Amino acid sequence: MTVGAASLLGPTAEVPTPSAAVVELLGVLRRRLNMDAAWLGRIEGDMLVVQVLSGDGASFHITQGSTVRRQTGLYAQVLSGQLPSLIPDTLADPRTADSPVVRELDIRSYAAVPVVDGEHAIYGLLGCLAHRPHHELRERDARFLHMLAEILRDSVTDLHRMWEARSQVWLDVSRLIDAGGPALAFQPVFDLERARIIGVEALSRFPDASRSTSQWFAAAGAVGLTVELELAAVRRALGVLPQIPAHVGLAVNASATTLSAGLVEMITGTDAERLLVEITEHERIADVPEVTRDLDRLRRLGVRFAADDVGAGYAGLEQLVRLRPEIIKMDCSLTQGIDADPARRAVATALVHVAEEIGGGVVAEGIETTGELLTTRETGIPYGQGFLLGSPTPVLREACVAAGE
Numbered sequence: 143m144t145v146g147a148a149s150l151l152g153p154t155a156e157v158p159t160p161s162a163a164v165v166e167l168l169g170v171l172r173r174r175l176n177m178d179a180a181w182l183g184r185i186e187g188d189m190l191v192v193q194v195l196s197g198d199g200a201s202f203h204i205t206q207g208s209t210v211r212r213q214t215g216l217y218a219q220v221l222s223g224q225l226p227s228l229i230p231d232t233l234a235d236p237r238t239a240d241s242p243v244v245r246e247l248d249i250r251s252y253a254a255v256p257v258v259d260g261e262h263a264i265y266g267l268l269g270c271l272a273h274r275p276h277h278e279l280r281e282r283d284a285r286f287l288h289m290l291a292e293i294l295r296d297s298v299t300d301l302h303r304m305w306e307a308r309s310q311v312w313l314d315v316s317r318l319i320d321a322g323g324p325a326l327a328f329q330p331v332f333d334l335e336r337a338r339i340i341g342v343e344a345l346s347r348f349p350d351a352s353r354s355t356s357q358w359f360a361a362a363g364a365v366g367l368t369v370e371l372e373l374a375a376v377r378r379a380l381g382v383l384p385q386i387p388a389h390v391g392l393a394v395n396a397s398a399t400t401l402s403a404g405l406v407e408m409i410t411g412t413d414a415e416r417l418l419v420e421i422t423e424h425e426r427i428a429d430v431p432e433v434t435r436d437l438d439r440l441r442r443l444g445v446r447f448a449a450d451d452v453g454a455g456y457a458g459l460e461q462l463v464r465l466r467p468e469i470i471k472m473d474c475s476l477t478q479g480i481d482a483d484p485a486r487r488a489v490a491t492a493l494v495h496v497a498e499e500i501g502g503g504v505v506a507e508g509i510e511t512t513g514e515l516l517t518t519r520e521t522g523i524p525y526g527q528g529f530l531l532g533s534p535t536p537v538l539r540e541a542c543v544a545a546g547e
Contacts, residue, residue, distance in 0.1 A: 164297045168196035171290050175253055175283055177270035179204065182257070182294065184266040185221075188212040193266075202247045202271055214243050217267050220254045227284040228253045231275035251276040253283065257291045260299040268294065312365040314350070315358075319367070323374025324348050324358070326382070327534035330542070331393065331505060331527045334519050341391035341418065342542060343527065344379035345534050372400045373408065380412055387542055393418040393448065402432040406439050415444035421465060422450045437465070448505070453489065462496060470497050472523070474508020480521075481513035490521040 164182065172180035179197035181204065183190040189209040192199070199205055212218045216238065219225040225237055230251050232238040243249065254269030268291045318324060324346040331341040348358045362371040376394045383392050396405060396419055409417065419440065437447065448469035449462055453476040462470065470493055480486040490506070497504045506518045509528030518526055 164194050164294065165196060167290055167294065167297075168194055171268070171287065172197045172270060174286060175270050175272075175279065176276065177251070177253070177272040178202075179272075180268075180270045182266065182268050182298070183210070183217070184298075185217075185264060190215060190217045190266065201273065202249065204247075210243075216241065216243060216252070217254065217269075220267060220269075221256055221264065227255050227287060228279050228281075230277045230279045234275070247271075248273050250274050251279070253279070253287050255284070255287045255291050257294055257298055260295055265298045308365055311361045312367065315362045315365065315367045315371055318348070319370050319374045323371070323378045325536065326375075326378055327536050328538050328542075329527060329534040330532040331391075331525055332531050334515070334524060334526045339390060339532075339542060340525065341393055342386065342538070343393040343420070344375070344382075344395075346375045346395075347534075347536070368397065369400050369403045372396050373404055376400075376405065377408060380408065382538055383413055383416065385538055386416070388416075390542055391416045391418055391446075393420055395420045395422070395450065397422060398433045401436045401440070406436055406443075409440065409443060409445060414440075417445045418448050418469060419445055420448040420450040420469075420471065421467070434464075451507075452493065462500070466500050466502075468502045469505055469525075470502060471505045471507055471527075474528070477506045477508040477514055477518065477528070478510065479514070480506075481511070481517040487517065487521055490518070490523060494522040 168180040168182060172178075177197070179195065179199045179202060181192050181196070181199065182194040183192045185191075186209075189211060192204055192206060192208045192210070195204065195206050199208075204210075210217060216225060219237075220227070229235050229238055232241070232244045232250055232252065238244050249271050251272045251274065252269060254267050257265045257268050259265045268287065270287075325348070327345045327347050328342040329345060330339045331343060332338065333340045346355055346358070348355060350358075353361065359368060359371065362368045372395070376396060379392060379394045386392055394417065398421060401419075401421075405419075441447075446468040447465060448471050449465050449467040450471045451473045452462070452470050453473040472490060472493055476486050476489055480490060490504075493504050503525055504523045505525040505527055506514075506523045507527050509515050509518060509526045509530050511530060514528075515526065515530055
């Protein structure tokens with residue numbers, strides 16, 4: 143009866159991106175020993191986590207992030223000194239001939255040595271694997287292996303620090319998602335001509351003030367949790383929609399990727415005609431083919447779209463053509479100082495014309511002075527948002543008070 147690779151290996155783990163130098167050193171080691179795969183692994187409790195891999199790891203059912211169980215792997219015996227650094231033929235050596243991991247993963251020869259960090263604590267193992275015996279391996283090959291392990295000391299210290307930092311970010315963001323997502327603040331959006339609130343934007347607020355909102359989302363992106371965090375924020379915002387006056391809309395923020403990761407299902411069944419989904423221009427819609435389909439699905443539900451931060455980057459015009467938003471949100475970098483800068487006024491006027499051509503309107507973000515407010519209105523921009531008009535507040539009633547409620 144076979145054991146099976148799944149029972150010998152553990153779940154795939156999140157690992158930090160190794161430096162090019164570490165990857166190259168593993169390639170040197172693999173070629174020097176003429177092995178099929180070389181790896182660097184970190185000890186995590188009862189698991190060895192493969193952090194860097196060179197060569198044909200897939201033939202051993204190993205990829206970056208794979209974990210090897212202590213009770214089935216050889217690494218615990220290598221660390222304890224029960225097994226030598228080199229075994230040229232595992233099936234011919236009585237110490238490894240009956241090992242399940244040797245037989246199931248077809249490991250016919252191996253080389254492995256402990257790696258210590260900058261504080262001389264055991265970090266993990268550096269090793270090589272091959273599908274055929276290597277009777278030509280000698281003690282000097284073991285010394286070469288030890289030499290590379292010594293060279294890697296500083297690199298694994300850096301990997302350890304990166305791993306701890308990424309793990310902490312992953313834990314922080316995961317806990318926040320599990321708790322229902324970030325808290326919300328609501329900032330009013332005004333009809334500048336009528337001086338009346340037409341909507342509120344739900345803005346994410348996070349418990350750790352040492353990271354800004356953009357830094358929280360960037361950190362979530364670094365550990366692959368952007369979509370989950372955005373969906374949690376949208377879900378919380380949708381929960382307050384019934385408390386908003388019927389003639390006031392609700393704006394939420396989402397990346398193009400999030401549109402195709404459950405947003406349609408989340409919005410279905412809500413008062414979708416009051417929703418405005420703001421899509422940042424920093425993610426190109428063309429890079430996510432499913433987005434066009436889901437834009438159409440959401441529009442059929444009544445959802446409107448805004449191109450957010452237009453003017454903050456270089457992809458804005460292309461995004462406008464592809465998204466054809468009902469609202470263009472002019473970035474605060476164009477609004478601030480618009481009363482003293484003809485160039486900013488010219489861009490604002492052009493955006494008004496573009497919006498009219500595609501049947502939409504413009505919201506000027508970041509209005510902070512009376513001069514900016516007056517000039518924004520003079521350029522024909524119908525809507526505005528900013529601290530002069532209303533600061534973000536966690537109290538929804540205060541954000542809507544000017545709407546007549």
